[in-house]
Amino acid sequence: MSNQEFMQELKKRLKRLPFDEQREAVEYYEGYLADGGEISETPSEVAMKIVSEFAENSEKSNGFTKTWVVLLTIFASPIALPILAAIGAVAFAIVVSAGSIIVSLWATGFALFVAGIATVFCACAIIGQSIATMVFFLGLGLIMIALGFFLSIATIKLSKKSFDGIAKLFNKLLTRRVAR
């Protein structure tokens, strides 16, 4: 493979990185090859290492983008080893199931919140009929609002943690061979 072909392939495989990261890597390898440097690996293996490093160490990216970058790298990889495909499938399944659990928890919280507000309104509506019933429903409504609110907040916190965790797990799987 000529240097030009190598760079073309490499650029293609780095497309999903932020622009600055791409440029930095491309300039490094252009300089390296221009100096007569040799590379014994394929462009996709080289790209894989660059992307893994980015996913692992980028300060800006949160758990979600990390997971995403790692997933995209797996699918972009032409080596397409069965094991990589398997890791990818598992990662995808975990992300999807974690996502659905989080969405359903959040929906529950939101529903509680809305129902609580409705209950408070109903309580106000029956004020003329029975003060005791009104107070009962008012209390019930406020409790629902509070529970719904806390459940929503907790879910958001939980989702950040779990995506971070998932990202770490798969980065470890992928970057175990980092120094090879």
Next chain:
Amino acid sequence: MNFLTTAALLDSVVLASLSKEDMYGYTLTKAITKVLEVSESSLYPALRRLQKDGHLEAYDQPDNGRNRRYYRITENGKKKLKEYQLAWKNAKGNIDGILLGGAK
């Protein structure tokens, strides 16, 4: 044989090389692959990692009509290198002790 291939060791050898002189990708790769059994493509991620951690910095300098990106060690990097040197001494002593047995 493939004894020494951890990311920490790679980082320490890179820092040690740069503590002697500033280097660019090609010369640095030559220097590192001579002492460690790592592939050429391991260098860039290591450089990027060290750069993000503030252990080294890059600067461009014209060389033979084109720009070369040189890397130089920072004060932080020098501190880190001292840590690595100490860790290496300890690890080396421990491994020597068990691997070379009685030869004290």
